Amino acid sequence: MATLVQAVRMALHYGETYLGVTDILGEDVGPPLGGVFTATQGLETAWNTPLDERGIVGAAMGIAYAGGRPVAEIQFCDYGFNTIDLLKVAGNQRWAGGGNYEMPIVLMTPSGSGIRGSLYHSHSFESWASRLAGWKVVMPSNALDAYGLMLSAIVDPNPVLVLLPKALLRVRGEKLIPGEPADPELLKQLIDAPLGDRTGWRPRWPDLDEYLVPIGTADQVREGTHATLVSYGRTLPLCVKAADLLRESDGLTCDVIDLRSIFPYDWRMISQSVLKTGRVLFVNEDSEVTNFGEHLLRRVVEEHFYDLLARPRVLQGQHVPGIGLNQIYEQNTVPQLPHILETLRAVATEEA
Amino acid sequence: MATLVQAVRMALHYGETYLGVTDILGEDVGPPLGGVFTATQGLETAWNTPLDERGIVGAAMGIAYAGGRPVAEIQFCDYGFNTIDLLKVAGNQRWAGGGNYEMPIVLMTPSGSGIRGSLYHSHSFESWASRLAGWKVVMPSNALDAYGLMLSAIVDPNPVLVLLPKALLRVRGEKLIPGEPADPELLKQLIDAPLGDRTGWRPRWPDLDEYLVPIGTADQVREGTHATLVSYGRTLPLCVKAADLLRESDGLTCDVIDLRSIFPYDWRMISQSVLKTGRVLFVNEDSEVTNFGEHLLRRVVEEHFYDLLARPRVLQGQHVPGIGLNQIYEQNTVPQLPHILETLRAVATEEA
Amino acid sequence: MTTIAEVNSGNEALCADQCMRIHQLMVRARVLDERMIQMSKSGEGYFWIGGPGEEAFNVCLGLQLKKGCGPDYDFLHLHYRSLATLLAMGMPMLDATRQAAVRITDPHSMGRNFLGHSALRKWNVVPVSSVVGAKFAMAPGTALVQKRHGGDGVTVVVGGDAGSSQGDFATCMIWSTRPGQELPVLMIVTNNQWGISTPMRSQHSEQHIVDRGEPFGIPGEVVDGNDPIASWHALRRALQWCRRKRRPFMLESQVSRLHGHSSSSGAMRVENEPDCLALWETKLLAAGVLTRASIDELWEAARGEAAAAVQQALQEPEPTPDDVRRHTYAPSPVDVVYPDDYTGLPH
Amino acid sequence: MTTIAEVNSGNEALCADQCMRIHQLMVRARVLDERMIQMSKSGEGYFWIGGPGEEAFNVCLGLQLKKGCGPDYDFLHLHYRSLATLLAMGMPMLDATRQAAVRITDPHSMGRNFLGHSALRKWNVVPVSSVVGAKFAMAPGTALVQKRHGGDGVTVVVGGDAGSSQGDFATCMIWSTRPGQELPVLMIVTNNQWGISTPMRSQHSEQHIVDRGEPFGIPGEVVDGNDPIASWHALRRALQWCRRKRRPFMLESQVSRLHGHSSSSGAMRVENEPDCLALWETKLLAAGVLTRASIDELWEAARGEAAAAVQQALQEPEPTPDDVRRHTYAPSPVDVVYPDDYTGLPH
C-alpha cells in the first residue's frame, strides 16, 4: 500500500506519461532531492526553480498560456502568501478575459500542522484558498484519494490547488491504487530514491491505471444517524476515530464525510446527511476567524436552519499568530482527538 | 462638514503633529498629488515611494522596528495581495519573538466597490484581513469615525489596518470633527490643494482636537426591536436606509449596528441586540465563500442558537472572480439597497 | 510622393512606404485614443487609459511581431498603453471602442475590464491584468514553452518605468537567464518618466533601467521612442536577438505621456513633452514623403473611422445579469459540480 | 605566544590577539552547533539549523557591530545561520540551547520558533522570520530611521544565495538608493552555493550576486568567508562605507555548509567543503599563535560550556497552555477588547 506521498508521485508519473503534464516545477522538486517530502522523485519533467514562489506561480501561468500543462509546487503553503495576487490573477484571468484563455495549472503544496513544523511549516491554507474565485481546491486524506484527486486536478482545465496534509504524507493507504504492487516493500524498491548517491538511479514505475476522484465529490467514510461530522485533511482520520470511539462508548453513530473537494464542495452529501441527522459538526484546523468551516455552517443555517435538532458547530484552530514549536503550543492550538470527541459527543447528545 | 477623506487627512495631520507619526508613505501620497483620493495632501511627513507594495509594507515594518510610527498606504487594497506574507509577519512577529518588539504601524487602503472601479479598484479586503492574527482591522463609514478610528489606529502599538470605503470617501459627515470649521467651503479652502500648480501651496490646518473611537466599539445608529442589522463600510448607509424604509413601509424597527471595528469586534453590542430581537442580518460586500460575515454568523449560532426567532442571515457579494466595469455586473455582484431591504424584511417577518 | 526611397534618422533609415504605414497607424491610434478620452468624459465610456505619446514605438512593435496563436508565434504580455501595437497588428478600432463602451461584444473582456486591458487568444495576447508587475512573473513561462517548442517565436513583455520597481521585474531577469535554460524574452520598458504623479527620477537611481540586465548578461538598449526610425531598428535588433539566440534582451523606450496617467487624473493634454506624431509629421513633410494635404486627409479618415467605431459599439448590447458568472470556469470532464461553468455556490 | 604580533593573509593582517579571540568564538560556535545537532537527533530538541562553515565570517561580523538598542546602534536582520555572530556579540550559549530545547525561557521566541530564529530587542536583532526574502523588504525601513536620526548606526541584513532570487532582494536595492535618500544598509549574502538541494549555479547566471548592485551604484565586494582575516577587513571596509557615507554596500561571503541544510536533511557532516575552522587552526598553528594543546583546551572548554548550557536549558520550564496566546498584542490604551493582550475571540 502506497503512502500518500508515494500516491502523489505515482499520480504525477501517470500525469506526465498519459495526461500531458509538461512541467513539474518548484524549489528542490527536481533531482537530486525530488521534493522535501519526496513527492517528485524520479519524475521525467521535474525541474528545480529559483527560490522564488512568485516566479514559480508566474511561470506556471505562462506555461499554461502557451499550451503546457504544469504542476507547480509551493514547498510549504506557509510560503505562498506573497503569491496571492498571482493566484487571484490565475483565478480571474479567464473571467476577466471574457473566456479567451483556459488556465490548466495544478498547484500543489503541503498544508497543515502535525510535523512539529513551528510557525512556518504548520499553516493551513484552505480558508484562504476557498476565497480564490476561479480556483478549485482539493485536499485528500488518504493515498488513493490523493492519486485520484491529483489526476482530476491535472485533467481539469482550470487552476486547481491540491493541498497535501503534511501530517498524513507518510501514512499508508488502506486501498490499492490501481496498478500498484500490494507489497509496500516492493513499491519502495521500485519508486523510492535510495539514500546517498542517486545519480544512476531510475525509478521503475508500476503499470498504473487511471483513477479519477471527480472534483466536487465527498466520500462518506462512516454511516450513522446521530450526527454528521464533516472534515478533510489531517483532522479527517481523527474524526473517524472519534466517531468510532463514540460508537463504542455511547452507542451513537455518525455520518463521517471526508469532504476531499473544498471548492466546489459536495453540498448534496452534506445536505442529505444533515437532513437525516439534524446535527452537524465541521472540523478543520485552520484558524477560527473567517474560516471555511464557517462558510459551511452558514450554508447549513441558510438551507437547514429549521431542520436542525441541535446547535450546529465548527471546531477549528485558534485565532493566534502561529503554531509554536513546543508541542504544548501545537496541542493547544489546533484540534486534537480529545477535542473532536468531546465536541462530537456534545453535538450528538445535546437536548433539542 | 468634512468628507470622509478630508477627515482622514485631518487625522493624519493630527497624528504627525501630536501623536508621533513619523512617516506617511505610499505610491503618490507625497507632493504633488497627495494621494489618488487626496487623503494625504499637504501633510508634513508624506513621501512618495517606488511602485512596490512589498517595499511599502516592509519599509513601514522596518521604520516601526527602529522606533518610528509610520502610516503606510496601499493605493488600492486590490494591490495588497502580494504582501500578505509580510502582513502575516507584521502580525506574528511579536508573538513569534516572544514579545521582544511592538509593531506600531498603520496601513490604510481604500476598499470595496462603488466607484466604477472594474476588477482592480473594487475588491473588498476585510475577510482576508480578519484572518491576519495579530492585526486589528477597522473600517469607518463616516467622517467622524474615520477621524476617530485613524487616531486610535495611530495610538495603538499594534499593526492596525484602516479600510477606507471607496464609495464613501467624498461623502460629507453629519457630525463635526472637533475643531473643524462648520462651513465645508471654508474647510476646502483651508486644506484642499488647488487644481493645477501646487508648488507654493500650504494647507492651513484647523485647530483640531483629539477624538478617539476606541478599537472594538461599534456604533448603534438605529434602534428597534424587530431585527438586528450589522454592517460597515459602503453597505452601512444602505442598511440605515433600508431600516428607515422598512419602518416607514411596514412599521418594523431594527437595531442597526455600524461595526466600525472588524477585529476585534464589539461582540457585546451584537450579542445584546440579538438577544433582544432574536433576528439578525449581517451585510457586507465581500465575496460569499469564507466571508467575515460568516464568522459573525457562526458566533451568533454558537452563543445564541436557542435565542433566535428566525433564521439568521448573511448578505454578501457573489463568489465571482471580480466586479465587472459595466454597471450591470457591479449591480448584480455586490449588495445594493433593494437586496438589503428585501432580505431585512424577510428576516424581520419570517414566521418563527 | 513615394518616389522618395528612404527617410533617415541618424545613421538609420527606413523606406518611405514603411514610414507612411507607420504614420497612418500612429494617426489612427492617436485619433482613437483622443476619441476614447472623450467617451470617458461624455459618459459613453467610464474610463480611459491609453498610449498617446507612445505611438511611434508601439506601432513599430506591432508591425514586427510574429502574429498568431500558439508557441510558433510571439506571446504578448502587453501594457495598458499598447493600443497602437494592437492597431498595428490589425485590430479594428471597433474592438477598442467596444471595451471603452463596456459592451458584451468587447472581445477582450465582455465589458468587464478597463480599457487597454486586452486579451486576444488568436494573437497570443494574454490578458492584461491591472496588477503592475505580474506579467513579468508570467513571461518566462510562455518563453519556456517557446524555447522547448523550437521555431523563432518569442515572448514580449511590456511595462512602465515605475513598474520596474516590483520584484517581478527581477524575477523575469533571473528566470530568463537560468544557466543553460536562457529564454527568448524581450523585456520592454516604456519609460515615460512617470508613475502616475511620481517622477521616475525621484525613486530610481539606475541611469538606465536596462542597466539592470547587465549582471545577468542580458544585453540592453535605450531608444528614443519618439523616433519611429530609431524605434524600428532597435526593435528589429532586439527581436532578432531573441528569435535567433533564444535569449533575453531588454529594451528601454523613452516615450512621452501626452494625456497624463488616465481619465482618473483628468486625461488633459500636456504641453511640455515631445509629441512623436507631430515630430514624425514634421520629418515626413520635410522629407517630402507626406504633404499637409495628405496628412489632413489621413486624420480626417481616422476621425471618421473612430467615430464609426464608437457609434457601432454604442449600438451593441450590454451585458445582462446572466453574464455575471460566465467564463468563471472552463468546462471540465472531471468536475461533477461545475461540468460546464460556474452556476453559483455548489448545490 | 602572544608575542607574535600579526597573522597575514594575502596583503592583509590581523593582530594575534584578535586572531585568537576570533578563533575561540569560532570554536564555541562550532561546538554549540554540533551539540545542538545532537539535541535534534536525541529528542532533546526538535529541529536544528545553523552555521557550521560560516563561523569565520559570522564571528568577524559580530565583533564589528555597534551593539545596542535603538537607532544609534546597528539594526540586524539576521539569517537563521547567524549563531556565531550572536555569540561574538556576547550572547551566552544558554540563549541558544533554550531555543533548541523549546523552553519558555527562550529569549528569542518562548519556545515557539525554530532554532536560529533570533529576536533580541536589547541588541536591535529584529525577529528572524522563516520567510526568505522578507527581511530585505524591511531593512530599508530601519536604515531610513537611522539615516534621519543621525549618528553612525547602520542596518545589516544577511541572507543566503538562493534567497537573492526573491523580489525583495531587488526591493532592498531600489529602496536603499532612492536619489538623495540613500540608506546605510549593508546587504550581506552568505553564499554557500546551495539552496537546500539546489546548486546556486543551476539557477543563477550572475557571476557574483553583488554585481546586481552595480546598476544602482551600490559598491560590492566578494570575500572568502573561510578566511577570517579577509572577512574581517572586508567587513571593516563595508561597515565603514555604510557608517560614513550613509549609503548601501553589498558584501558576498563565500562560505561552506558543513552539515547540510538542516536537521530535516539529516545534518550529516559533509566532507567536500573547506572547513574555515580547520583552516584557521592550521594557519594559527603555523603562525605560532596557537599550539595544539591550547587548541585542545579551548575545544574542551567549549564542549563543557555547551554541555552545561544544554543541561541548564533542559531543566528550565516548558510553556503551558496558558502561554499559547501571550504576546499576540501589545497593551493598548485605545482598545476596549484587548487593552492588555489577546484573550480569545472578542467577548
Ligand SMILES: Cc1ncc(C[n+]2csc(CCOP(=O)(O)OP(=O)(O)O)c2C)c(N)n1
Ligand atoms: C501592483 C499595482 N500597484 C499599484 C497600481 C496602481 N497604478 C496603476 S498604473 C500606476 C503607475 C504605473 O507607472 P508605470 O509603470 O511607469 O507605467 P505608466 O502608467 O507610466 O505607463 C500605478 C501606481 C497597480 N495598477 N498595480
Ligand SMILES: Cc1ncc(C[n+]2csc(CCOP(=O)(O)OP(=O)(O)O)c2C)c(N)n1
Ligand atoms: C519564501 C520561502 N520559501 C521557501 C522556504 C523554504 N526554505 C528554507 S531555507 C531554503 C533555502 C535557502 O537557501 P539560501 O537562501 O541560499 O540560504 P542557506 O540555507 O543556503 O543559508 C528554502 C527553500 C522559505 N523558508 N521561505
Ligand SMILES: [Mg+2]
Ligand atoms: Mg511610467
Ligand SMILES: [Mg+2]
Ligand atoms: Mg545558500
